[in-house]
Amino acid sequence: MSATWYECKVKFRKIDETGIQKVTTEPYLVDALSYTEAESRITQEMMSYVSEEFKITNIKVANYAEIHPFENADRWFRSKVALTAYDEESGKERKTNMYLLVQANDVKEAFDNTMFAMKNTMGDYTIPAISESPIMDVFPYFSGEEDGLEQIEKFNALKASRPTVTAEDQDHMEFDQEVVAEFQE
Template sequence: MSATWYECKVKYRKTHETGEQKVSTDTYLLDAVSFTEAEARINEEMAAYTSEEFKIMNIKVANFSEIHPFENSDRWFKSKVSLIALDEESGKEKKTNIYMLVQANDVKEAFENTTQAMQNTMGDYTIPSITESPILDVFPYFSGDEEELDEIPNNEIAVLAEEEI
């Protein structure tokens, strides 16, 4: 099952590098099952992030099909990827656009990271655009079971998965 990603705009008082406090509206991304869960999760994440009062200004479903974090990168970029397929009936090329969120330090690195994320793709694709995203941080859902799986050898994970089916 794929995750549904929600963009959450949060307004709060933020201390800038100069030491002065200003009201800022920032965008965060998180995955959740519903708007209600997204609101609860952003409240939880922001409570840990700031001790100031904050207000959730907007929550909307984001159109990202994949999220790709990369180490040593501090900004998020929205990559538009056009998947190219041949329509067998008409014989024409058909493009399907998907959007990926890729972490990088600049547009050039975002292009390289998008290419790296697409390296196992069997079909043809193009990258028509990459733009910097207003998203400051991404909060993926962790159930807590991830740590337990790290301690189990890979061959046993497959056995555990088969037992649950």
């Protein structure tokens, strides 16, 4: 059984750029096997971000085929990729759409990162649309298998390479390092 990406909306108080505290709802992405596990995982992740109360307002299955974090990028973009296949029975071309979530700083960089992610694709494809995603952060599931530690280190290295690190980000990175330490034991 493979894990699925769940989009979780979390409502909490946050201090904005002007220093005013306001209530906001932000979407996050978690990798889980069920809605129950997604709720548990987002609760655990948000406890390291938010010191006050928060409420999970919605959980839904996200329609992403792949997630691609990239170094020095701080925003997430949704790339629509149309795969072209030739149907031998009918003699017609068929297009199948899939969505990638790629990290980038702007739309052009998102396009370049999508092309990089698709470089080993054997078939023909086009990229008909790229738009900025409201996703604030992505929390992948790591199983702890032998290559799990390598995945954690790679994902943490990508997250740590972001150009601006806030106090909240620093707290989260310290939590991530604690998780890595647990896997090493």
